[in-house]
Amino acid sequence: MIHIGSRIKELRIQRNISAKELALALDVSQSFISAIENGNKKCSLENIDKICSVLGITLSDFFATNDNQLPPDLIQLMEALKKLPSEERRALNHYLQTRLKG
Numbered sequence: 001m002i003h004i005g006s007r008i009k010e011l012r013i014q015r016n017i018s019a020k021e022l023a024l025a026l027d028v029s030q031s032f033i034s035a036i037e038n039g040n041k042k043c044s045l046e047n048i049d050k051i052c053s054v055l056g057i058t059l060s061d062f063f064a065t066n067d068n069q070l071p072p073d074l075i076q077l078m079e080a081l082k083k084l085p086s087e088e089r090r091a092l093n094h095y096l097q098t099r100l101k102g
Contacts, residue, residue, distance in 0.1 A: 002063060004048065009037040011055050011062070014072045015079060025054040056082075 012022055019037070023030040026047070035041040043051075052062050056079070081089055 003039065004043050005037040005039045007062065008033075008043070008048075008051055011057065012037075014075050015055055016076070017055065022051065022054060026050055 012019065019033045020030045023033045026033075032041065036043045036047075048062060049059060052059055055062075081092070084092070
């Protein structure tokens with residue numbers, strides 16, 4: 001079973017977002033975020049959905065089990081790649097494929 005607060009904190013840290021930044025994006029206090037992450041307050045599905053938007057993930061991603069999760073460094077790399085134009089992603093992919101071949 002997933003612990004909502006721990007999951008929020010885990011995903012927030014993976015994306016290098018501080019509790020303060022998350023609170024500002026959601027228009028709530030930092031202490032509210034801390035209380036949710038520590039299990040002292042419950043988080044509504046509506047708030048989880050808003051948090052997912054800020055974190056750039058879907059609700060499905062949020063509730064996915066840790067068994068099929070990528071390591072944090074790969075998640076950060078994927079987030080960076082998403083910000084590149086598609087032409088640059090293709091060029092980087094080509095470079096990596098060439099590098100892996102030898």
